[in-house]
Amino acid sequence: MSKNALVSFKGNKNINTEIQLTGSKSECNRALIISALSKNLVKVENLSNAADTVTLNGILNKLGVWSDESGESSEPQTQDSTLVDVGPAGTAMRFLSAYLSAKNGNFLLTGTERMKQRPIGILAEALKTIGADITYAENEGFPPLTINGPLNQKTSLVKIKGDVSSQYISALLMIAPTLPQGLTLEIEGELTSKPYVDMTLEMLTEVGIQHSWNGNLISIAPQSFQSGTLVVEPDWSAASYWYSIAALAEEAEISLPALKDKSLQGDSQIQKIMKIFGIATSKTETGISLEKSKAPLGAGGVLDLKTCPDLAQTIIVIAAALGKNMAFTGLETLKIKETDRIAALQNELAKIGVTLTEDDLVYTLNTDELHFPDKITIATYEDHRMAMAFAPLALLINEVEIEEMQVVEKSYPYFWEDLKKAGFSVEEQR
Numbered sequence: 141m142s143k144n145a146l147v148s149f150k151g152n153k154n155i156n157t158e159i160q161l162t163g164s165k166s167e168c169n170r171a172l173i174i175s176a177l178s179k180n181l182v183k184v185e186n187l188s189n190a191a192d193t194v195t196l197n198g199i200l201n202k203l204g205v206w207s208d209e210s211g212e213s214s215e216p217q218t219q220d221s222t223l224v225d226v227g228p229a230g231t232a233m234r235f236l237s238a239y240l241s242a243k244n245g246n247f248l249l250t251g252t253e254r255m256k257q258r259p260i261g262i263l264a265e266a267l268k269t270i271g272a273d274i275t276y277a278e279n280e281g282f283p284p285l286t287i288n289g290p291l292n293q294k295t296s297l298v299k300i301k302g303d304v305s306s307q308y309i310s311a312l313l314m315i316a317p318t319l320p321q322g323l324t325l326e327i328e329g330e331l332t333s334k335p336y337v338d339m340t341l342e343m344l345t346e347v348g349i350q351h352s353w354n355g356n357l358i359s360i361a362p363q364s365f366q367s368g369t370l371v372v373e374p375d376w377s378a379a380s381y382w383y384s385i386a387a388l389a390e391e392a393e394i395s396l397p398a399l400k401d402k403s404l405q406g407d408s409q410i411q412k413i414m415k416i417f418g419i420a421t422s423k424t425e426t427g428i429s430l431e432k433s434k435a436p437l438g439a440g441g442v443l444d445l446k447t448c449p450d451l452a453q454t455i456i457v458i459a460a461a462l463g464k465n466m467a468f469t470g471l472e473t474l475k476i477k478e479t480d481r482i483a484a485l486q487n488e489l490a491k492i493g494v495t496l497t498e499d500d501l502v503y504t505l506n507t508d509e510l511h512f513p514d515k516i517t518i519a520t521y522e523d524h525r526m527a528m529a530f531a532p533l534a535l536l537i538n539e540v541e542i543e544e545m546q547v548v549e550k551s552y553p554y555f556w557e558d559l560k561k562a563g564f565s566v567e568e569q570r
């Protein structure tokens with residue numbers, strides 16, 4: 141049964157706390173796939189407790205050591221295929237599509253109803269070009285997928301659109317060294333979410349996989365993984381909610397141990413972005429510290445979020461709450477995430493009198509009618525980031541009720557406990 145969170149903050153809006161963030165879901169999900177592909181030669185340290193990571197880890201453990209020969213599995217069978225259910229985990233869906241194509245066995249790869257609306261045709265067609273046997277079990281271009289592995293490689297060169305989801309490209313790059321002919325990806329159109337592709341390649345490099353990237357061609361030859369350990373950093377996307385809390389508080393000093401300023405994660409650019417909202421980041425002996433500066437806020441302007449889509453909701457809600465009439469670009473991918481995040485933002489921001497309107501892919505925030513009612517109720521649309529981006533408004537609004545509070549589990553299961561640690565009151569409502 142789902143519960144709502146009634147969030148409030150009584151007394152001085154002065155936040156002074158230390159928060160231990162869980163491991164990055166993006167790094168973990170890559171590390172798990174790489175470890176499985178390496179037949180456990182590569183170990184993983186600091187696994188996240190994000191539900192998406194727990195799900196992927198559970199699936200890989202049940203499937204057993206990666207094999208392109210035997211196809212042995214203890215998973216439930218539907219007729220003669222192994223059912224693999226990723227729930228709401230987008231990276232797990234995309235990474236497993238490639239992984240299972242290379243593995244021996246028959247699989248039915250599925251997820252939540254929302255997952256069945258998140259496009260996968262670009263990746264599935266690329267895999268088919270390479271030689272995979274994939275069919276759409278329900279709707280053309282969407283999960284669930286029926287996969288009969290292992291693929292019989294027909295070509296090493298594949299063209300792939302880069303402007304819909306970088307996860308398709310990461311998925312292919314990870315299996316590339318295990319393919320008999322390796323892989324060259326020709327990226328068509330502008331590459332979206334590029335730091336996630338960089339992360340994939342850097343993690344592969346850490347375990348001995350070389351690549352070349354020239355113009356729009358990324359190549360990986362057939363190679364063996366070296367033994368080693370991938371150590372996962374704390375999650376910068378989760379850190380973004382602490383920047384939001386710092387920005388909306390009167391005073392704030394928040395310490396985030398083990399976070400690295402120079403990170404594999406593109407969302408570490410929140411450090412730079414938040415300067416315009418008056419938050420200074422400093423490196424400490426143990427990690428990172430955020431401080432609200434007394435300096436006046438920077439001007440509005442246009443912010444391009446193409447390289448950090450998971451920060452979009454956090455930043456847009458902060459800008460709205462601080463009454464900044466800014467504009468944003470690079471939000472094209474938000475419509476195919478956990479929910480249509482543009483529509484979700486428009487609906488929920490309307491509750492504080494703010495509009496977000498699009499003209500030629502530029503999204504403009506109008507805060508002229510901004511007001512804070514005594515209480516608001518925020519719908520979350522099965523999207524963890526809606527809950528976490530809006531909860532900090534409790535620093536400005538007496539009571540913020542967040543519907544279906546359990547959504548945070550996807551990437552940051554201890555979010556509510558951490559809020560309490562920082563002085564918020566979080567009551568569970570049925």
Ligand SMILES: O=C(O)C1=C[C@@H](OP(=O)(O)O)[C@@H](O)[C@H](O)C1
Binds near residue numbers: 305306307336
């Ligand atoms: O590769 C990854 O770990 C991710 C890539 C991004 O997706 P897109 O490439 O679809 O934008 C991001 O939104 C997602 O949360 C995680």
Ligand SMILES: C=C(OP(=O)(O)O)C(=O)O
Binds near residue numbers: 228229230232478
């Ligand atoms: C988009 C996200 O996740 P995924 O695509 O992995 O479901 C996210 O965590 O914001």
